[in-house]
Structure formats: C-alpha cells, structure tokens
Amino acid sequence: MQIKNFMVDQSLKELTEHRTVVLPIACYEIKINQNINGYIPLHWHDEIQFVLIVKGEAIFYINEEKCVVRAGEGLFINSGCLHMAEDQNDSGCVYICLNISPHFLLSQELQSTYVYPYIQATNFSSLHLDPKEIWAKNILDAIVTINLLIQQKPPFYEIDVNLQLTLIWKNLLINGFRLEYEQMEIVKSQRIKQMLNWIHTHYAEKILLDDIACAGQLSRSECCRYFKRILKKTPLNYVTNYRIQKSLVLLQHPDSNVTDVAFQVGFNSTSYFIDQFRKSMNMTPLAYKKINITDLRCD
Template sequence: MQIKNFLIDESLKELTKHHTVVLPIACYQTTITQNIHGYIPLHWHDEIQFVLIVKGEAIFQINEDWIVVREGDGLFINSGRLHMAQEKDQSGCVYICLNLSPYFVISQELYTTYVKPYIQATNLPYLYVDANEIWGKNILDAILEIYQSIEQKPQYYEIDITMQLTLIWKNLIDNGFKLEYVQTEVLKSKRMKEMLSWIHQHYAEKIMLEDIARAGQLSRSECCRYFKRFLKCTPLNYVIDYRIQKSLYLLQQGDSTITEVAYQVGFNSTSYFIKEFRNSMNMTPLAYKKNKMHKDEAGFVY
C-alpha cells in the first residue's frame, strides 16, 4: 500500500500539478485512506474537478455543505471552492478524479459564453452527478473513457479526450441548473480562505482567537460562526487539528523526538500534544512513529 502526502500551501491551494505531458488535465484513481492523514484534507484549486466513485461511498465537504456520494455516482466541484473528502463507514472508497483547467473545457472562443458564467456562479460550488439521470450517466461514462484513454494511450487519445470533455460540459450545462451571482457569497469564501491561510502560516506560533478573526476582518463571534458554518468546529480546535496534521510528516522522520515535534508544530507542552494526538489519531505519537518505522522495514512506500 502506498501512503501519499497531499501537498497544499499555506492558503490551502493544492500544489499538485494537474496535467499530463501535453494536456492541462489529470485523471487518476484515488484510495482515500491511502493519504497520510487517512482522508483528503481541506483544500482548493483553480481547476474544476469531476469525481466518479468506483467503490464504496465518500463524504465530501464543499464550502459549507456535506454530501454523501454513492458508488457509481459522481460529483462536480467548481473552481476555487474549498473541499475535502473522507470515506463513509470504512467502505474502502476508491474514486476516479478528473481535474482540468476551466480554459480547456471547450474552445477559447466559446469560453466566455458557456464556461465563465458557471465558474463564477455563487450557487454552484458543486453538483451531484446521479448515474440514474441521463445527463449524469453521460458525464460519468465520459470520465471513465478519459481515465482509460490516459491509462492506455491509444492513437489520437488526446483528441478523444477533448471530445469527451466537450460532452461532459454540454451535459453539465444542459441539465437546467439556474445560475445566481451573490457578491456576499464571494466575500464569505474569501474571508474563510484568508483565515485558514493565516493559520497555516502561523500554526507553529502562539495563536489567539483575535488573531484569526483579524485575518478575516471579522469580530471574534463572527469568526466563530464562520468556522462552525464551514468546518463544524471552533477556530482554535481547527488550529489543534492542523498542528496534528503537520506533525504526521515530522514523526516519520527518524531523527525527530516527540518533544521536538510537539514544539515544532506549536504545542507548548509535550503532554498536551500527546493528549490531542491520541484524541485525533486513536494512538500516541510514539505508537504512530513506531508503526511507521515498522511499515518502512516491511517495504511499504511513503
């Protein structure tokens, strides 16, 4: 089993380059639990994303909403939206992920008319793609075709992919979804990203609620409401969770002690770090470190 580290920057923007050698797209299979965190952490990217669940079920968060996606169904996630994923009920969830630049969906001459309005719509952070709907099945079949084309690379497969992308987008916009544009929704997303970005830049320092609120130009109470709305937790609980996430990589480095890791990620007490780590990971940092070393010796790839 390969354990993957999901790379994002301080603003939560994903650092993975979503392109093949010649096309500004990426299409690959993901097993959620093989991520270093055991789930796909909160992030965003400029690319639009389509997901096809091929095994099990997944719970996706997009902005403030939580959605269960069933096996055989899929999801469209719009450009720039905060999202994360975890498997549901230990179902061994595996999905095909298609990420692509909005500018590559259809020809540039048609972008302003047929793509830009959907990218900018504030009421379209995501769309559930139901295999029981004709338009949904067409999209999901096309995702699978693209995945197989990239894997097998038959002659002219790049042309085949562009044809499938056009089919996907036509079915997406042809389902009758009514677009809305509300500036306050844009501002909410911007403020949330700014607060999360500030936390990710300063997580190793002493952090107060006032600091986080100031980053989003909000009052303390409004800051708490934003985190409850978007993440179902308090700002300071998010800081603790993020520090635990950052500690996982450090614990895999053989020369780091538990105390060193605790202070590097912002905990001012080793015992408090161990307590919070156990609450989050259901094991102590030392057990996690030993488990990692054992897997290394057994030939696992990280």
C-alpha cells in the same frame, strides 16, 4: 501500504500539478485511507473536478455543503471551492478524480458564454451525479473513457479526450441551472481563505482567536460563526487539528522525537500534544511513529 501526503500551500490551494504532458488535465485514482491523514484534507484548486466512486462510499464536504457519494455515483466540484473527503464506514473507498483547467473545456470563443458564468456562480459549488439520470450517466461514462485514454494513450488520444470533455460539459449545462452571483458569498470565500492562510503561516507560533479574526477582517464572534458554518469546528479546534496534520510528516522521520515534534508544530506542552493526537488519531504519537517506521522498512 503506501501512505501519501496531500500537498497544499498556506492558503490550502492544492500543489498537485493537474496536467498530463500535453493536456491541462489530470485523471488518477485515489484511495482515501491511504492519505497520510486517513482522509483527504481541506483544500481548493482553480481546476474544476469530477469524481467517480469506483468502490465503497465517501462523504464530501464542499464549502458549506455535505454530500454522500456511493459506488457508481459521482460528484462535480466547481473551481475555487473548499472541499475535503472522508471514507464512509471504512468502506475502502476508491474514486477516479478528473481535474480540468476551465480554459480547456471549450474553445476560447465559447468561454464567456458557456464556461465563465458557471465557474463564477456562487450557487454552483457542487453537483451530485446520479447514474439514474441520463445526463449524469453520460458524464460518469466519459470519466471512465478519459481515464482509459490517458492510461493507454492510443493514437490521437488527446483529441478523443478533448471530445469527451466537451461531452461532459454539455451534459452538465443542459440542466438549465439558474445561476446566481452574490457578492457576500464571494467575500465570505475570500475571508475564510485569508484566515486559513494566516493559520497555515503561523501554526508553529502562539495563536489567539483575535489573530485569526483580524486576518479575516472580522470580529471574534463573526470569525467563530464563519468557522462553525463552513468548517464545522471552532477556529482554535481547527488550529489544533492542523498542527496534528503537520506532525504526521515529522513523526515519520526516523530520528524524530515526540517532544521536539510537539514544539515544532506549535504545542507548548508535550502531554497536551499527546492527548490531542490520541483524540484525533486513536493512538499516541509514539505508536504512530513506530507503525510508520515499520511500514517504511517493510517497503
């Protein structure tokens, strides 16, 4: 089984280049449980994203929202929104992911009226796409068409992709959303990203709650409220989970040592690392290492 690592930078911005050779978009299939973490970790990107569930079902967390999406359904995720995905009930969830650079949606002359107001709105982080709704079914059908066009690359397929993107965006907008722009929501998004960026830069060091709060220019109590509200966990629990994530890559190296890995990712106790790893992954670091080394040899 191929295990894929989901690459993000220190601010959680995804590093995957979302473009084909000539188009500022990317369209590909994702099987959630093949990710190295067993789920798609928290991240964000400038591109807008459309998802179509092909098999199974998934739970998506977008900013402070939670959405269950089942086979045949889809999801819109706006630019800059923190999001992650988990397989629901070990369903073997597979989905088509379509990422689009906002400037490619419509011509430059239409951007200020029909694109930027929507990607900058603070009340438009995501939208569930139910195929029972005609406008949503049109979007989901267009995602399938774009996926086929990019795979098959028939003559003039780039123009056809562009036409499908226009169709997608028009069907999204015809709902007549009332857009809002709350400065506090913008500030909140910036602060949580600042705190996450600080954690991802310093995770291998000793981290105190005061350090995280300072990175977000918040008090300790307000920092905890931010994490609880947005990430559904405490700041220090997030640190522990992130350290476990970072350890997974290191443990796949044939010459790695559990004790060395523990200290490299910021744990000052091997036994505590093993205990936290077991709680997160339902196995010990050594068991994880043995399984993945075996898989690599089989490949």
